[in-house]
């Protein structure tokens with residue numbers, strides 16, 4: 001029987017933290033730490049498969065990962081639908097597959113290609129706002145209210161933030177449920193966005209891209225004042241690497257017993273993460 005996943009807006013906000021996840025282990029770990037809603041990060045999913053954050057995985061890959069996560073955690077998950085995976089028909093296929101995998105919320109962005117705005121050596125630009133409006137209208141036309149939509153716009157260096165707000169207003173008008181200005185230039189700009197989109201603003205807390213596009217780092221204290229519906233936090237997958245390197249170093253140095261010391265028996269893993277399936281016993 002497919003699991004019943006709550007609607008993403010259920011129990012959401014103000015200030016729900018949406019941790020970035022990329023597989024069952026990360027999602028179940030986030031849940032064990034208290035997360036109630038998850039965010040499937042396109043950057044994380046691509047990176048853990050050996051790709052840069054350029055939307056290189058396919059619809060089936062995303063759907064498979066989402067199904068595994070929803071089955072294991074039963075938590076609502078917002079999926080990074082990036083720039084739609086290439087054209088509206090392909091986007092439709094993605095949504096079809098995500099819906100059967102238990103996803104009812106997506107983030108969609110106004111770039112032509114995923115990851116372009118933070119890639120060194122590429123011209124920073126966004127798509128025509130109408131392309132994004134068409135993406136949102138497409139979802140509403142073919143999937144009704146089945147998906148809740150977070151519309152993202154990227155603030156680019158030297159842009160007037162007013163343009164970001166106007167883009168978000170157009171996406172809001174087209175039927176987005178929430179909006180997020182990514183790489184916003186300042187706390188004040190986010191405050192302005194909160195006034196323009198009361199109860200519908202989400203904020204992204206990400207580490208600054210190497211191309212220097214981000215001037216402001218999202219802070220907990222600022223969010224307390226601004227009170228967005230949710231904060232997407234996307235640093236987790238990068239932070240997994242240093243402790244893992246250390247663990248592998250211990251193994252390679254012959255100090256592997258330190259990996260097992262003070263660890264309970266293997267059932268501990270499944271119990272701790274609440275992955276109690278019928279298969280675990282008997």
Ligand SMILES: C[C@](O)(C(=O)O)[C@H](CC(=O)O)C(=O)O
Nearest residue numbers: 041042043044080206207234
């Ligand atoms: C939100 C984002 O699209 C993601 O895939 O998680 C990334 C986040 C990141 O790189 O940390 C982004 O483009 O900001």
